[in-house]
Amino acid sequence: MTGTLLNHHAEGPASGAPLLLGPSLGTSYALWDKVAPDLSATHRVIRWDLPGHGGSAADLIGPGAGVGDLAALVLALADSLGVERFAYAGVSLGGAVGLHLAVHHPERIESLAVICSSAHFNGSKPWQERAAQVRAEGLERLAKSADARWFTAGFTVPELVRDHRDADPGAYAACCDALAAFDLRDRLAEISVPTLLVAGREDPATPPAHLREIADAVPSAALVEIPGASHLAPAQCPDAVLTALRAHLNGTAGRGMEVRRAVLGDAHVDRAQARQTPFTARFQDFISRYAWGEIWTDPTLSRRERSMITLTALVAHGHYDELAMHVRAARRNGLTPEEIGAVLLQTAVYCGVPAANSAFATAQRVLAEEEG
Missing domain, CATH: 3.40.50.1820 (Alpha/Beta hydrolase fold, catalytic domain)
Structure with missing residues (x-):
């Protein structure tokens, strides 16, 4: 040939x-x-x-x-x-x-x-x-x-x-x-x-x-x-x-992964990547590309403001495991424990006292771990 x-x-x-x-x-x-x-x-x-x-x-x-x-x-x-x-x-x-x-x-x-x-x-x-x-x-x-x-x-x-x-x-x-x-x-x-x-x-x-x-x-x-x-x-x-x-x-993948690591921390993202399988790969790509590569990179809101919104949404829907992760993220994005407490107090009015009660318990545990 x-x-x-x-x-x-x-x-x-x-x-x-x-x-x-x-x-x-x-x-x-x-x-x-x-x-x-x-x-x-x-x-x-x-x-x-x-x-x-x-x-x-x-x-x-x-x-x-x-x-x-x-x-x-x-x-x-x-x-x-x-x-x-x-x-x-x-x-x-x-x-x-x-x-x-x-x-x-x-x-x-x-x-x-x-x-x-x-x-x-x-x-x-x-x-x-x-x-x-x-x-x-x-x-x-x-x-x-x-x-x-x-x-x-x-x-x-x-x-x-x-x-x-x-x-x-x-x-x-x-x-x-x-x-x-x-x-x-x-x-x-x-x-x-x-x-x-x-x-x-x-x-x-x-x-x-x-x-x-x-x-x-x-x-x-x-x-x-x-x-x-x-x-x-x-x-x-x-x-x-x-x-x-x-x-x-x-x-958008590289940009999204960079922001995801900056907000959630290398240790969390590394664990998520290590657990990735062919079955979950497209979902992990969706998170990095859409949530972190497009939404979190939009300059209209600061990362501090996005953390406040995210904390509120997670309390409203009772996603307390995700809430723990985003309390840590909020600290990385510059929120003080007092500001996080104020956000959760606000949720007591608009999301309900039981939801806020669970949220305060989750946040208090995470902040104590972070302080330690």
């Missing part, structure tokens, strides 16, 4: 904001099958195949290739489609391509999402050994262990394993060469575009620490950890990945 451009699949409105999706080594653009259709409701989604994978020609890459060579192929694809500037999301090797583009071609990148990837891939030796193995014996043995490297026990996506087995060994080995030479740790601070890092909590290939390293180095980056996800998170936990990407692409 020969060609000058990467094989790709485009979907979504032609007038939509362009979004390029990059795959992991050994997979095709089918990796995004459970995510891309939903993203295409608002974006012009363009998925591409690595050289020698899916429908891309093997001779687009050769021995000794670097991630920069793959990035150049992605830019050539974008140019052929008339796409000047685009959002980018990639998994593993596809994520490394995104990091390279953000450092070396920032004028082309609108935003970046790096999923189950790294700024380095545990040194060159393992990849050099894998490249040599594949050049000598092909991909059958590696394909047999794909499930263990890609997913948690008992989960599989047969189509992706088949893609692994059918990839061109020479092109696969050249991609291993690229991973062996990749190390962008000393350039991460140069990334200036909005950046999302997504880690699979069960990922043995690029564990959360690798994504946290990038998040710590890239200014204003956001990090999301997905419980139960291994290396190919878009295939195993598509809803959680979709939720994170939607929030990131909409531009």
Whole structure:
């Protein structure tokens, strides 16, 4: 198979904001099958195949290739489609391509999402050994262990394993060469575009620490950890990945999370994030994006005033667990214990004495804990 451009699949409105999706080594653009259709409701989604994978020609890459060579192929694809500037999301090797583009071609990148990837891939030796193995014996043995490297026990996506087995060994080995030479740790601070890092909590290939390293180095980056996800998170936990990407692409997730942490405290938000599951991920996104990213950031009211309103509403509806959380938040927003007491006294008139009685008991406990 020969060609000058990467094989790709485009979907979504032609007038939509362009979004390029990059795959992991050994997979095709089918990796995004459970995510891309939903993203295409608002974006012009363009998925591409690595050289020698899916429908891309093997001779687009050769021995000794670097991630920069793959990035150049992605830019050539974008140019052929008339796409000047685009959002980018990639998994593993596809994520490394995104990091390279953000450092070396920032004028082309609108935003970046790096999923189950790294700024380095545990040194060159393992990849050099894998490249040599594949050049000598092909991909059958590696394909047999794909499930263990890609997913948690008992989960599989047969189509992706088949893609692994059918990839061109020479092109696969050249991609291993690229991973062996990749190390962008000393350039991460140069990334200036909005950046999302997504880690699979069960990922043995690029564990959360690798994504946290990038998040710590890239200014204003956001990090999301997905419980139960291994290396190919878009295939195993598509809803959680979709939720994170939607929030990131909409531009309110980072701002909302920042305000949420400022008001509720890191410890509370960290606990909420740790309890997040694929079932609750969309609700957590809703809270961060809508409540904290839109309502609490509206400058019409101060955070002090919003705390007073919130305390009153929680007393009125008897949500005392939430009230305890927001008494702490009110203290962070500058309310004194006396002011909190005055708000609760006001609720006795308009929400009822029994409700206010329970509210005072909750607030007194929380304020004593805070004082202690």
